[in-house]
Amino acid sequence: MSKEITSRSENYSQWYNDLVLKSELADYSAVRGCMIIKPYGYALWENMHAALDKMFKDTGHVNAYFPLFVPKSLFEAEEANAEGFAKECAVVTHYRLKADANNKGKLIVDPDAKLEEELVVRPTSEAIIWSTYKNWIQSYRDLPILINQWANVVRWEMRTRLFLRTAEFLWQEGHTAHGTKDEAIFEARQMLDVYADFVENFMAVPVIKGTKTANERFAGAEETYCIEALMQDGKALQAGTSHFLGQNFAKAFDVKFTDKNNKLDYVWATSWGVSTRLIGALVMAHSDDDGLILPPKIAPLQVVIIPIYKNDEQKNQITQKVNEIIKELKALNIRVKYDDNDNVRPGWKFAEYEMKGVPLRLTLGSRDLDNNVIEVARRDTKEKSTISLTTIVESVKDLLYQIQQNIFERAKEFQRLHITKVENWDEFINVLDNKTGFVSAHWDGTSETEEKIKELSKATIRCIPFDAVEEQGKCILTGKPSNKRVLFARAY
């Protein structure tokens, strides 16, 4: 395998692809648009999964699991939702294969095994879950229902990209039912905060919280809240969404409850999800031409230790010392690996672990052992320093913390430098074409204008930020009045 990856500045897409493949996060599969998540990528996902799952449970949620298949009649019950997803659904029509009489050793779909009702492979689970909630909810005493599921979903997209848009992907989807509108809105906002907290504090990717415009809203939602992240090529990426679904699904699936006053009403709903797409965001937000840069909190490996020796005696001395260090690091729950593989040389290992984004590398040689020191190399800054063996464990702990902070600060600064206020159309296009990033501009609030801007510039309104300040201005396209700025960007 070629060792070099494409440069970030030359071809960002190619660089991203190379990186995902060569860092062994994932691979292409034989199935169109699908992806194989390799053990290293899955270990990363497991760490993300664990952190998120804890946050969900800390906010009162429980996990459950619902079926992969959705009968078509259920799927079509909520019209807006069904219509939104209809053109990207995989559909099961038969339940059996049989030997092909004309072609020995081959199989054909058995025409006699046609399903009476087609099954849609879930692109999202609202339909199947709400048809279930109908049976679970009668009284306000049954509410709220705060359920999350970890699952795979299938969306037959025209064009796919590793992690960012695959035909099948892993995600979590929360589906909650509430007795009041306010409680449901609170839930949707709370979960958006959970996502922002996770993405910023674990993944070290800064995000902007806001509301989607009607055009960009989830099919079937009253309001969609989102977190938007910025990639190093200046394009935006939707990192997570949380929807206030109103009573749309309750009405579509006839989910009513009796309140304290013995009054019958439809329940209020939310749904929220993040997916393996976050891994794509992580890669594109931090990595450089030498490979991945992973934040310590979720890196599968936080520290790698590489020995340098000339003979078995030296190796044994080093290994003995390393084992002491590992024992202490493990006691602090630090994920550490000692790579004493004799088949590859140190230089090879250095490059390999840099490609994989391991935050800290310790190198211990006989020379160091004599001086009671060890070499420490940071992945984020590529700085190398020599540290006393006596305090190494404390130093590692400190450095991991510093790396986590530094990666976030760096990305935050990049984001700050790439939010540009513009006042007119020429500036708008100029920033999108040359500077890239988010563009903060006035918009007249209509779907038509939004659509027109998208057509002319390929930029979409990423969100109406929660912290947008009241300010009089004129729409960059129509000149009509506007009272706050929204964030535009070209996006993935």
Next chain:
RNA sequence: CGGGAGGUAGUUCAGCCCGGUAGAAUACCUGGUUUGGGACCAGGGGGUCGCAGGUUCGAAUCCUGUCCUCCCGACCA
């Protein structure tokens, strides 16, 4: 679904225009020397040239069809 590029060893690719013994690098295996930034020497194994037809004495190479992948668009809750 439109435009472009491609499918040959595990991987990256050359060979194709102009038909005639299946190639390189890298990876892998064996032995040895090495080991502080992707080592070196010697030897070795590995391929239905995407698939199906056709032309030809002969096809990786030419023709037709087909499937798949990547890139750029369109689509993307």
